[in-house]
Amino acid sequence: MSEFFQQIINGLSLGSIYALIALGYTMVYGILKLINFAHGEVFMVGAYSGYYLATSLGVERYAQSGASFPLLLALLVLGLSMAIAAALGVTIEALAYRPVRKAPRLTPLITAIGVSLFLQNAGMLLFTPDPRPYPPILRELRFEVGGVIVTNIKLAIFVVAILLMVGLQLFVQRTWTGRAMRALSLNMDAARLMGIDVNATIRATFAVGSSLAAAGGILFGLDQITITPLMGVLTGMKAFVAAVLGGIGNIPGAVVGGLLIGLAEQLTAGYLSPDYRDAITFLILVVILVLKPEGLLGVVRQEKV
Amino acid sequence: MSAPAPRKPRWALRAAVAAAGVAALYAAGLGVQAGLIDYVQRILLISGINVILAVGLNLINGTTGQFSIGHAGFMAVGAYTAAFVGVHLAPHVAAALGAGGVADAVTFNLALLAGAALAGLTGVLVGLPSLRLKGDYLAIVTLGFGEIIRILFNNAQFLGGATGYSGASAAGLPPYTTFFWVFFWVIAVVTLIKNVTFSQTGRSLIAIREDEVAAEAMATPTTRLKVLAFTLSAATAGIAGGLFAHLQGGIRPDDFKFDKSIDMIVMIIVGGLGSISGAVIGGVFVAVSLELMRDLQQYRLVLYALLLVVIMLVRPAGLLGQRELGLEWFKRRRRPTESA
Numbered sequence: 001m002s003e004f005f006q007q008i009i010n011g012l013s014l015g016s017i018y019a020l021i022a023l024g025y026t027m028v029y030g031i032l033k034l035i036n037f038a039h040g041e042v043f044m045v046g047a048y049s050g051y052y053l054a055t056s057l058g059v060e061r062y063a064q065s066g067a068s069f070p071l072l073l074a075l076l077v078l079g080l081s082m083a084i085a086a087a088l089g090v091t092i093e094a095l096a097y098r099p100v101r102k103a104p105r106l107t108p109l110i111t112a113i114g115v116s117l118f119l120q121n122a123g124m125l126l127f128t129p130d131p132r133p134y135p136p137i138l139r140e141l142r143f144e145v146g147g148v149i150v151t152n153i154k155l156a157i158f159v160v161a162i163l164l165m166v167g168l169q170l171f172v173q174r175t176w177t178g179r180a181m182r183a184l185s186l187n188m189d190a191a192r193l194m195g196i197d198v199n200a201t202i203r204a205t206f207a208v209g210s211s212l213a214a215a216g217g218i219l220f221g222l223d224q225i226t227i228t229p230l231m232g233v234l235t236g237m238k239a240f241v242a243a244v245l246g247g248i249g250n251i252p253g254a255v256v257g258g259l260l261i262g263l264a265e266q267l268t269a270g271y272l273s274p275d276y277r278d279a280i281t282f283l284i285l286v287v288i289l290v291l292k293p294e295g296l297l298g299v300v301r302q303e304k305v
Numbered sequence: 306m307s308a309p310a311p312r313k314p315r316w317a318l319r320a321a322v323a324a325a326g327v328a329a330l331y332a333a334g335l336g337v338q339a340g341l342i343d344y345v346q347r348i349l350l351i352s353g354i355n356v357i358l359a360v361g362l363n364l365i366n367g368t369t370g371q372f373s374i375g376h377a378g379f380m381a382v383g384a385y386t387a388a389f390v391g392v393h394l395a396p397h398v399a400a401a402l403g404a405g406g407v408a409d410a411v412t413f414n415l416a417l418l419a420g421a422a423l424a425g426l427t428g429v430l431v432g433l434p435s436l437r438l439k440g441d442y443l444a445i446v447t448l449g450f451g452e453i454i455r456i457l458f459n460n461a462q463f464l465g466g467a468t469g470y471s472g473a474s475a476a477g478l479p480p481y482t483t484f485f486w487v488f489f490w491v492i493a494v495v496t497l498i499k500n501v502t503f504s505q506t507g508r509s510l511i512a513i514r515e516d517e518v519a520a521e522a523m524a525t526p527t528t529r530l531k532v533l534a535f536t537l538s539a540a541t542a543g544i545a546g547g548l549f550a551h552l553q554g555g556i557r558p559d560d561f562k563f564d565k566s567i568d569m570i571v572m573i574i575v576g577g578l579g580s581i582s583g584a585v586i587g588g589v590f591v592a593v594s595l596e597l598m599r600d601l602q603q604y605r606l607v608l609y610a611l612l613l614v615v616i617m618l619v620r621p622a623g624l625l626g627q628r629e630l631g632l633e634w635f636k637r638r639r640r641p642t643e644s645a
Contacts (some may be wrong), residue, residue: 030480034439034441034446035423035441035445064599091341096614096618099618100617100618100621103621104621105440105441106372106440106578107439107617107621110445110613111576111613111614111617113567113570113613114610114613114614114617115610115614116612117564117567117606117609117610117613118607118611118614119611120606120610120615121603121606121607121609121610122607123609124606125603125604128329185543191411211367233563237448238451240445241449244442246444254360260408262576273460275460276460276588277455278380278452278456279453279456279457282449282450282452282453282456283453284451285445285446285449286435286446286449286450289435289438289442289445289446290434290437293438293442303554
């Protein structure tokens, strides 16, 4: 039984990382109807920003002297990485997506695939393809609760993820920009007529989504120990599946979907075979799209002639 | 269509033309093998395989407008099937026909057809549920299926798992893939796809692309036609896979990653989505440009990705758009043609 709970803990912490990334997919899709393939690469860049920032702030020095990295510096790393990723997301939107916003839907999709491919390979050039051990921004502490091993890293993942998600929910529900985002996702033309600055709101959407992905990237690095320039490909796809599972365009749905995907993956790896942990996600994708394409919490959109 | 010629001589003429074409192709193959260095030969063969991939993918992505981004999966099915069937069939065929060129040719083509059949069957299985979806949902589901197929091969121990499959001998799969067979299949596939595209079925496929609801209202059996186009497209990817396997001498699941599907997308995007001649140009373009950029080493894929984005931003319809390059094009060039 304790093994089961162990899998649940691991699944939930992985799932909350997927949820953080899925939020970016779902927000962009909700407004632009675009699968932002490059989002997985923003997540990767976020992880690498954290790596370089922590290294330049002397994380090794603290580790060697046996002291833990100060929490304030860790939060600084997190915040700066989120800002870098937000800038990257906004740049991608301005350079690649805005010019094709009014084109037929496949044009932006292919553009997004191209941007994703570009960032992957640029990452391989800049960061080298070798996996890097993630710096100990948090020093691992293990404690046992009834036979289940919980680390402070897993707890930190939950806490950071939950705080960010609550923050996002408040942002989207309580601020003017958030209200503008919701208006845009309902009807972009009507929103424009109501005097909403469409470009600025889309920019804000990319900034917020990308910064959440960067937070996910740092947590992923802490959780999975190593990072590579291609880490965003598979993780990004899984997060996208999470967004679809929850109902794309739906913010609570992305969280639910992320947690479910994380759990499904861990349970498959634990009880079936680790070889199929990646396949289960795609199986879920196929099943959900065929049986309930609007997702668990999504709304059916009737096709009009 | 002009002279009401009697039936028999036209068939005879066609047979004669076909025979002459095969002979010419065979001669060209001998010439290429004798006259060109291996490097150029390899680019030619890869171009041919790319053309098959591109023309096949264009039928579903371009003509029918149902976007698949997981075709590497079907290529993998074809490649593995052809390799496996080839290895196991070769002794039997050699026993029946006597070892030699004829037996090799028979084995190879049977293996390719088996690969096409199984890839087509996979296409039906994937297409039936997923073609209910539209646009980017369909795209993402084909991507999911492509990944599932790859992961299955990765775990199929009798096919070598992650290390790949190269038959029983240490030398790998027999190098059946020659200039003659590649371009024989290029001509066969292009002719098939062209005939489908310009038939009544093809018109219906275009109708589905332009407006599926309207097509349905006109009593077009949209689901059946979409599955048909998808299957045909998967089968051609299977043939390309079989040719690829016997060119490489061995195949690994990693040969058929998402990147491969993107390569195919680039081919049909460069030439122009919905144009057969565009797909041919795109297939050759990708083979040649990736080879020419080989000197740039690690910058190659960055440039390649950048190219994809720039094409989308500058000329999203591709080189030809939906037009076809052919004799008529030269004749009618003056008139602004309204493409379907």
